[in-house]
Amino acid sequence: xxxxxxxxxxxxxxxxxxxxxxxxxxxxxxxxxxxxxxxxxxxxxxxxxxxxxxxxxxxxxxxxxxxxxxxxxxxxxxxxxxxxxxxxxxxxxxxxxxxxxxxxxxxxxxxxxxxxxxxxxxxxxxxxxxxxxxxxxxxxxxxxxxxxxxxxxxxxxxxxxxxxxxxxxxxxxxxxxxxxxxxxxxxxxxxxxxxxxxxxxxxxxxxxxxxxxxxxxxxxxxxxxxxxxxxxxxxxxxxxxxxxxxxxxxxxxxxxxxxxxxxxxxxxxxxxxxxxxxxxxxxxxxxxxxxxxxxxxxxxxxxxxxxxxxxxxxxxxxxxxxxx
Amino acid sequence: xxxxxxxxxxxxxxxxxxxxxxxxxxxxxxxxxxxxxxxxxxxxxxxxxxxxxxxxxxxxxxxxxxxxxxxxxxxxxxxxxxxxxxxxxxxxxxxxxxxxxxxxxxxxxxxxxxxxxxxxxxxxxxxxxxxxxxxxxxxxxxxxxxxxxxxxxxxxxxxxxxxxxxxxxxxxxxxxxxxxxxxxxxxxxxxxxxxxxxxxxxxxxxxxxxxxxxxxxxxxxxxxxxxxxxxxxxxxxxxxxxxxxxxxxxxxxxxxxxxxxxxxxxxxxxxxxxxxxxxxxxxxxxxxxxxxxxxxxxxxxxxxxxxxxxxxxxxxxxxxxxxxxxxxxxxxxxxxxxxxxxxxxxxxxxxxxxxxxxxxxxxxxxxxxxxxxxxxxxxxxxxxxxxxxxxxxxxxxxxxxxxxxxxxxxxxxxxxxxxxxxxxxxxxxxxxxxxxxxxxxxxxxxxxxxxxxxxxxxxxxxxxxxxxxxxxxxxxxxxxxxxxxxxxxxxxxxxxxxxxxxxxxxxxxxxxxxxxxxxxxxxxxxxxxxxxxxxxxxxxxxxxxxxxxxxxxxxxxxxxxxxxxxxxxx
Numbered sequence: 001x002x003x004x005x006x007x008x009x010x011x012x013x014x015x016x017x018x019x020x021x022x023x024x025x026x027x028x029x030x031x032x033x034x035x036x037x038x039x040x041x042x043x044x045x046x047x048x049x050x051x052x053x054x055x056x057x058x059x060x061x062x063x064x065x066x067x068x069x070x071x072x073x074x075x076x077x078x079x080x081x082x083x084x085x086x087x088x089x090x091x092x093x094x095x096x097x098x099x100x101x102x103x104x105x106x107x108x109x110x111x112x113x114x115x116x117x118x119x120x121x122x123x124x125x126x127x128x129x130x131x132x133x134x135x136x137x138x139x140x141x142x143x144x145x146x147x148x149x150x151x152x153x154x155x156x157x158x159x160x161x162x163x164x165x166x167x168x169x170x171x172x173x174x175x176x177x178x179x180x181x182x183x184x185x186x187x188x189x190x191x192x193x194x195x196x197x198x199x200x201x202x203x204x205x206x207x208x209x210x211x212x213x214x215x216x217x218x219x220x221x222x223x224x225x226x227x228x229x230x231x232x233x234x235x236x237x238x239x240x241x242x243x244x245x246x247x248x249x250x251x252x253x254x255x256x257x258x259x260x261x262x263x264x265x266x267x268x269x270x271x272x273x274x275x276x277x278x279x280x281x282x283x284x285x286x287x288x289x290x291x292x293x294x295x296x297x298x299x300x301x302x303x304x305x306x307x308x309x310x311x312x313x314x315x316x317x318x319x320x321x322x323x324x
Numbered sequence: 325x326x327x328x329x330x331x332x333x334x335x336x337x338x339x340x341x342x343x344x345x346x347x348x349x350x351x352x353x354x355x356x357x358x359x360x361x362x363x364x365x366x367x368x369x370x371x372x373x374x375x376x377x378x379x380x381x382x383x384x385x386x387x388x389x390x391x392x393x394x395x396x397x398x399x400x401x402x403x404x405x406x407x408x409x410x411x412x413x414x415x416x417x418x419x420x421x422x423x424x425x426x427x428x429x430x431x432x433x434x435x436x437x438x439x440x441x442x443x444x445x446x447x448x449x450x451x452x453x454x455x456x457x458x459x460x461x462x463x464x465x466x467x468x469x470x471x472x473x474x475x476x477x478x479x480x481x482x483x484x485x486x487x488x489x490x491x492x493x494x495x496x497x498x499x500x501x502x503x504x505x506x507x508x509x510x511x512x513x514x515x516x517x518x519x520x521x522x523x524x525x526x527x528x529x530x531x532x533x534x535x536x537x538x539x540x541x542x543x544x545x546x547x548x549x550x551x552x553x554x555x556x557x558x559x560x561x562x563x564x565x566x567x568x569x570x571x572x573x574x575x576x577x578x579x580x581x582x583x584x585x586x587x588x589x590x591x592x593x594x595x596x597x598x599x600x601x602x603x604x605x606x607x608x609x610x611x612x613x614x615x616x617x618x619x620x621x622x623x624x625x626x627x628x629x630x631x632x633x634x635x636x637x638x639x640x641x642x643x644x645x646x647x648x649x650x651x652x653x654x655x656x657x658x659x660x661x662x663x664x665x666x667x668x669x670x671x672x673x674x675x676x677x678x679x680x681x682x683x684x685x686x687x688x689x690x691x692x693x694x695x696x697x698x699x700x701x702x703x704x705x706x707x708x709x710x711x712x713x714x715x716x717x718x719x720x721x722x723x724x725x726x727x728x729x730x731x732x733x734x735x736x737x738x739x740x741x742x743x744x745x746x747x748x749x750x751x752x753x754x755x756x757x758x759x760x761x762x763x764x765x766x767x768x769x770x771x772x773x774x775x776x777x778x779x780x781x782x783x784x785x786x787x788x789x790x791x792x793x794x795x796x797x798x799x800x801x802x803x804x805x806x807x808x809x810x811x812x813x814x815x816x817x818x819x820x821x822x823x824x825x826x827x828x829x830x831x832x833x834x835x836x837x838x839x840x841x842x843x844x845x846x847x848x849x850x851x852x853x854x855x856x857x858x859x860x861x862x863x864x865x866x867x868x869x870x871x872x873x874x875x876x877x878x879x880x881x882x883x884x885x886x887x888x889x890x891x892x893x894x
Contacts, residue, residue, distance in 0.1 A: 028663075028699070028700055028758070031663045031700075031758075032663065032700075032710075032756075035663050035664070035665070035710075035756075036708075036709075036710060062681070064680065064681070066680070068664075068678050071662075071678050071679060071680055075679060075680075076679075076680045076681045077679065077680065077681040077682070080681070098681045116729075119676060123675075123676040126664060126665060126666070126667070127664070128662035128663060128664035128678040128680060129662060129663045129664075130662045130663065130680040130681055130682075132659065132681050141851075261857040261858050262857070263857070264847075264857075
């Protein structure tokens with residue numbers, strides 16, 4: 001099986017400028033190449049550098065190869081979630097990648113696509129390929145000025161490669177303000193945070209486990225996380241922060257089911273220890289009571305896949321069952 | 325008037341008379357009585373306006389009598405969003421604009437007419453608050469910053485936010501000069517105008533007061549052109565429940581004209597992309613019934629430029645007007661389908677196109693303007709490695725009226741020289757195929773007008789039914805009226821932010837999630853970058869998408885904003 005990175009290398013072997021001038025026939029020939037690969041999954045490509053004065057949109061090309069069976073179970077259009085991380089401030093933005101522009105701007109929406117009964121096997125056999133170009137600037141409401149972003153796409157239990165982008169534009173500054181967070185939310189998260197769990201500390205990156213726990217007789221989701229990440233500027237606490245905190249880490253947890261709205265939980269986690277500089281490694285373990293920290297109800301019973309995004313990286317999928 | 329030594333200042337004279345209980349023999353002032361309180365309009369000449377005010381028999385100063393015709397039960401509508409001088413000052417419409425003008429006539433109680441000039445009359449008003457005003461927002465009172473309207477939104481004599489009373493003096497015929505009253509900007513407010521003699525005028529003591537017999541109610545009015553296809557007797561119904569939704573917020577939605585378009589009215593490429601047999605766009609649709617499609621990247625531009633389809637503007641007659649385009653389908657191109665290799669074991673074999681990210685409708689011709697249906701079409705005797713041996717074109721794609729889904733097509737392989745052999749189970753033919761697709765929507769507000777889908781015979785509550793059609797019409801016009809107000813719109817109205825307004829989360833534009841539920845998680849409803857979660861179960865007509873709970877009404881939170889909207893232009 002060909003890897004996602006090989007597929008990305010094979011399809012997105014184009015210059016940054018090519019993203020703006022590539023024509024349909026070229027996309028179609030790359031689609032034919034993709035159809036002939038031994039691959040199932042999704043890959044994405046975007047320009048790595050973009051000058052905001054020269055372009056007014058941000059193209060992202062999605063390449064997908066999937067079986068008819070997969071498309072019936074996890075339809076590509078209904079289950080592609082775009083995740084953009086602003087690497088200047090650590091914020092995470094989500095959007096349905098393939099809800100058409102018309103669907104997003106239509107004031108009354110579209111008729112629902114009925115999934116209907118499972119088609120006969122003969123209609124589901126074989127594999128299909130698809131290449132699509134999407135303008136994600138408006139989709140994620142990306143400020144059109146200096147910025148650094150990392151994009152990824154999730155289709156239920158499929159995760160794409162990550163695509164970094166540097167926007168070259170006005171308002172370039174090294175004076176990035178420290179991470180902004182709501183003190184109440186921060187305090188709420190801290191109050192429901194344990195600094196211990198039994199996860200193995202990764203050499204670099206994140207390991208996590210989302211499980212069902214018990215809080216005063218009620219089922220709550222508990223996220224155990226062990227992380228070892230390079231501190232970015234936005235992770236470094238301001239001088240006014242609480243004592244002993246050497247990093248503040250925005251964490252987003254996603255729970256997904258096919259054809260359903262993604263569940264998103266976001267909070268900011270403090271890490272304690274000696275002061276850090278940009279680029280130094282922040283390590284830590286924590287377990288957080290998701291419901292208590294975000295004041296949200298427990299998700300409905302069912303099977304989910306979970307992802308955690310930290311610092312532009314997306315970790316997962318991990319399967320989770322919530323029982324009644 | 326002979327022997328009058330001090331003809332000026334009757335006020336002073338009368339007060340002195342009252343205190344001393346004697347009359348001034350040298351300057352006897354008559355006792356007056358109020359006779360007429362009339363509404364007037366100046367159309368070059370002064371004319372009386374019958375309706376809420378009195379119908380005076382004394383027409384000496386009036387060249388004509390007009391009559392109000394727009395009633396709100398027993399009261400009269402005043403359309404404040406329309407310019408009274410649309411047709412010019414000499415045709416000024418007294419039912420338009422915020423200003424209404426009154427005059428009062430007095431008589432001398434002694435029956436004489438020699439001293440009619442100089443009597444003073446005080447005009448005043450009484451307001452009955454319109455719904456949603458002082459109980460702002462029903463159970464959600466957060467919409468109002470304070471109990472009253474703000475600044476120029478208020479009523480008053482002589483100007484908006486003007487005086488509580490105004491005093492006018494009679495002329496030699498006993499008529500006062502004009503008293504101008506400005507209604508509020510809040511639709512539904514009712515006003516009663518009254519007049520009585522100024523205390524300084526003799527006769528005031530009997531306390532007699534004249535009142536308008538009916539009230540003036542603040543309303544707005546807008547028009548639409550109904551545009552639809554002239555095919556198979558298609559006649560969309562009047563959007564009566566949409567109109568009723570606007571009636572609840574005191575706005576009349578009125579059809580100005582109808583335009584019907586035929587196939588030949590369209591550019592040649594668009595004729596067959598506008599008029600389809602129903603099965604082409606709908607699962608199980610009729611093979612004989614012709615339906616019309618209006619869509620983006622298809623034919624919507626025709627409704628902006630083609631005289632036979634576009635809005636007929638009537639700035640003097642119907643200044644606030646929109647084109648309401650009603651059709652059976654509102655399909656847009658939805659990209660090309662997945663590229664897939666299909667195995668054929670017979671000619672004319674039916675295949676189902678894998679959807680992937682594309683739309684669920686395959687039609688012939690494709691919906692997309694100028695496009696062929698087949699984007700990629702090749703055949704080969706071997707699946708792998710792929711070697712193209714010939715082409716599949718639009719001519720090889722058949723769409724059967726009995727197909728089991730709108731993604732099914734039949735492939736009739738090419739014939740003649742270089743054609744593939746007839747496929748069999750043992751010697752299949754492989755076809756690599758990719759087609760243009762489409763997707764159907766229910767409503768859409770564009771610069772060319774409002775598009776709303778109505779399909780006769782559709783079950784209630786389903787897309788295209790009369791119910792959903794009415795919701796779409798009310799919803800789209802709602803957007804034209806800046807609903808649901810974003811913060812800047814609410815601020816401009818001097819109101820608080822709408823408590824249920826949300827951005828994105830399943831669409832773009834601003835919607836209302838009144839009574840809606842949503843999945844757990846961290847949510848910023850104002851963040852246009854947050855597309856998720858999508859709420860469900862909203863009961864307001866301004867909810868972001870079709871939902872079983874939708875009603876063709878504005879919710880209690882939306883209504884006050886609509887009632888305060890300036891509907892002077894679309």
